[in-house]
Amino acid sequence: xxxxxxxxxxxxxxxxxxxxxxxxxxxxxxxxxxxxxxxxxxxxxxxxxxxxxxxxxxxxxxxxxxxxxxxxxxxxxxxxxxxxxxxxxxxxxxxxxxxxxxxxxxxxxxxxxxxxxxxxxxxxxxxxxxxxxxxxxxxxxxxxxxxxxxxxxxxxxxxxxxxxxxxxxxxxxxxxxxxxxxxxxxxxxxxxxxxxxxxxxxxxxxxxxxxxxxxxxxx
Amino acid sequence: xxxxxxxxxxxxxxxxxxxxxxxxxxxxxxxxxxxxxxxxxxxxxxxxxxxxxxxxxxxxxxxxxxxxxxxxxxxxxxxxxxxxxxxxxxxxxxxxxxxxxxxxxxxxxxxxxxxxxxxxxxxxxxxxxxxxxxxxxxxxxxxxxxxxxxxxxxxxxxxxxxxxxxxxxxxxxxxxxxxxxxxxxxxxxxxxxxxxxxxxxxxxxxxxxxxxxxxxxxx
DNA sequence: AGCACTAACTTGACACTGTCTAGTTGCTCT
DNA sequence: AGAGCAACTAGACAGTGTCAAGTTAGTGCT
Numbered sequence: 279x280x281x282x283x284x285x286x287x288x289x290x291x292x293x294x295x296x297x298x299x300x301x302x303x304x305x306x307x308x309x310x311x312x313x314x315x316x317x318x319x320x321x322x323x324x325x326x327x328x329x330x331x332x333x334x335x336x337x338x339x340x341x342x343x344x345x346x347x348x349x350x351x352x353x354x355x356x357x358x359x360x361x362x363x364x365x366x367x368x369x370x371x372x373x374x375x376x377x378x379x380x381x382x383x384x385x386x387x388x389x390x391x392x393x394x395x396x397x398x399x400x401x402x403x404x405x406x407x408x409x410x411x412x413x414x415x416x417x418x419x420x421x422x423x424x425x426x427x428x429x430x431x432x433x434x435x436x437x438x439x440x441x442x443x444x445x446x447x448x449x450x451x452x453x454x455x456x457x458x459x460x461x462x463x464x465x466x467x468x469x470x471x472x473x474x475x476x477x478x479x480x481x482x483x484x485x486x487x488x489x490x491x492x493x494x495x496x497x
Numbered sequence: 498x499x500x501x502x503x504x505x506x507x508x509x510x511x512x513x514x515x516x517x518x519x520x521x522x523x524x525x526x527x528x529x530x531x532x533x534x535x536x537x538x539x540x541x542x543x544x545x546x547x548x549x550x551x552x553x554x555x556x557x558x559x560x561x562x563x564x565x566x567x568x569x570x571x572x573x574x575x576x577x578x579x580x581x582x583x584x585x586x587x588x589x590x591x592x593x594x595x596x597x598x599x600x601x602x603x604x605x606x607x608x609x610x611x612x613x614x615x616x617x618x619x620x621x622x623x624x625x626x627x628x629x630x631x632x633x634x635x636x637x638x639x640x641x642x643x644x645x646x647x648x649x650x651x652x653x654x655x656x657x658x659x660x661x662x663x664x665x666x667x668x669x670x671x672x673x674x675x676x677x678x679x680x681x682x683x684x685x686x687x688x689x690x691x692x693x694x695x696x697x698x699x700x701x702x703x704x705x706x707x708x709x710x711x712x713x714x715x716x
Numbered sequence: 717a718g719c720a721c722t723a724a725c726t727t728g729a730c731a732c733t734g735t736c737t738a739g740t741t742g743c744t745c746t
Numbered sequence: 747a748g749a750g751c752a753a754c755t756a757g758a759c760a761g762t763g764t765c766a767a768g769t770t771a772g773t774g775c776t
Contacts (some may be wrong), residue, residue, distance in 0.1 A: 311753085328632055333734060343755050345735080349751095354734065399549055410682065413547055417691045426692065442706070450685070452703045453676070460679030463629065464671070472636045473645065485672045487661070487706030532726085553764065562726050564764085571726095573763060 282465075312350040314340040319361040325402040325470070331404075333357060358408065359416040365405045366425035372398040373432045379396060382413065384439040391436040392458045392482055399462040400469075406462070453487075531569040531579075533559040538580040542623045543682065550623075552576060564675040571635065578635040584624045585644035591617040592651045594598060603658040610655040611677045613700055619688075625681070649674070672706075 288342045318339035322330045333354045336345045349358040376394030399406045416422065434451050442450040461482055467473040537558035541549045552564045552573045570576040595613030599605045618625045635641065651669050661669040680701055686692040 332732085334732085344733095346754055348735075375570075407631055410686075412685070412689065412691060415691075417689075423693070431766095442704075449699060449703055452680070452699055455704065456679030456683055456704065457672070457676050458679070459682060460675030460677070461671070463678060463682070464675055466631070467629075470631065470636075472631060474642070476768080480668060480671055484668055485661075485675065486673065551761085553761085561724095563762095564727080565725055567725095567764075 282378055299453050311340060311342060311346065315347055315350065315357060316360050316364055319357060320364065320405065322362070323408065324402070324484045327404045328407060331358075331408075352384045355414050356419075359419045359422050361405075362409050363425045364413060365402065365409045366422070366429045368402070369395075369398050369409070370425070370429045370432055370459070372401075373429070377432070377436070388436040388440070388454070389483060389486070391433060392454070392486075395433075395458050396465070396482060399466060403466065403470075406466075409458075433458075457485065457487075458482070502542060508606060530559060530565065534569065534576060535579050535583055536565055539624065541582065542580070542627065543621070546623045547568070550577075550627075572592060574612075574633050574635045575638075577633050578638045578641050580624075581628050581634060582638070582641045582644045584621065584628045585641070585648045587621070588614075588617050588628070589648045589651055591620075592648070592691070596651070596655070601642060605657070607655040607673070608702060608705070611705070614652075614677050615681055615684070615701060618685060622685065625685075629678075652677075676704065676706075677701070 290338065315336050316334040322335055322339065333347055337344050337347050340346075347357055351360060373391045373394035376390045376397065377387050378484075380390040407412060433455055436445055437450040437454055440450045441447050442453055464473070506529040534555050538550060541551075541554055541558065543684060552566055555576065556563050559565075566576055592610045592613035595609045595616065596606050599609040642650050652674055655668040656673055657666055658670045660666050661672055683692070
């Protein structure tokens with residue numbers, strides 16, 4: 279663990295003012311550093327997990343001083359929120375990608391979306407955790423709200439052909455989302471050795487409540 | 498927010514060496530400070546959320562210096578793990594308490610356990626988040642493992658009369674746990690204004706997959 | 717009783733975090 | 747060409763967890 283973090287912080291900051299590569303263009307174009315900081319954050323997250331992510335480290339990796347991010351984000355929460363928004367974008371794409379790979383049949387599509395959900399959680403562990411972290415995020419951020427809503431919408435569409443109990447398709451959405459999210463969290467916990475073999479080798483399809491999903495006559 | 502944290506840290510540390518109250522007994526008995534630190538942590542958590550919880554603040558509230566906790570816990574993670582273990586104990590009790598309030602019928606008992614799960618999450622917000630936080634906890638800790646396992650066992654027992662699909666009661670456990678945990682997380686998110694009215698006023702009973710829960714002939 | 721031993725605790729230092737302020741640099745517009 | 751301004755640097759601050767060294771009080775041994 280220490281090794282990972284050491285290697286993460288090993289890239290030291292060199293002032294761009296003394297840079298030999300681009301002696302003419304000293305300052306970045308607007309929006310450039312913003313993107314660089316987000317990318318740096320996602321990299322750090324993937325390499326060293328949540329512990330490796332900090333404002334100062336993002337700045338160092340992007341090649342700027344520790345106070346530079348303040349000109350592009352409202353504090354750490356601003357940066358983290360931007361990273362998370364980017365995460366939701368990728369999240370949405372993963373679910374859609376998985377859905378498009380399958381046949382055009384409601385049940386198969388919904389299962390594929392869930393598979394996308396779980397694959398994203400598996401492949402982007404730290405990012406996934408951060409995306410559902412209740413702390414340090416700016417939940418008022420418009421970009422965040424939009425991207426999170428878009429991700430949810432994929433699942434909503436996948437649930438639309440189904441109805442569940444008296445709550446209709448609204449209930450189906452919530453049930454499926456709860457189920458798949460809970461399953462993702464629990465699988466993650468076991469995968470990381472944070473819990474003992476609670477989820478053995480059970481696939482999500484076996485967990486889906488098969489009988490309770492009924493075709494809705496409407497739409 | 499700042500007000501809350503200010504009031505939290507307002508209780509300043511006074512050296513017990515200069516204490517007037519107990520001039521004779523200067524040092525605590527073994528195990529005494531340990532308990533005091535855990536209690537302080539739970540208090541801080543309840544008062545100011547996760548942000549208010551820190552090793553130094555626990556120490557200050559317990560009336561000792563910032564380095565004192567090191568003699569009772571392996572770093573912050575040790576303290577947090579102890580707090581979380583205490584949380585799981587309370588969690589288990591809440592579920593059992595709710596279960597015992599209802600009639601002796603499998604379906605009602607399982608619903609009651611779930612209600613206990615959700616009530617605990619509602620009433621102990623920050624603690625609940627910490628309990629399922631993937632960071633900063635010592636997952637090797639024996640007490641933690643034991644308490645977490647005990648909590649899970651309550652749900653397992655509640656699911657025992659049921660079987661789900663081909664996975665048997667094992668599948669039921671995982672399904673119910675995923676469902677109720679996911680629902681707790683999503684409800685929390687909405688409650689805290691971290692998401693837009695995704696979970697309207699749907700009760701968990703409406704989410705439970707009613708038809709897929711079948712009586713198992715065995716046991 | 718006296719004396720060493722040790723666990724519990726304090727004090728101070730360190731590296732790291734995010735944030736704030738003041739100063740500098742370089743692009744742009746007129 | 748010069749003013750204005752956004753982007754960035756440098757330094758300081760309070761807060762965090764952790765470590766090393768010193769002190770204090772209770773325990774066991776002779």
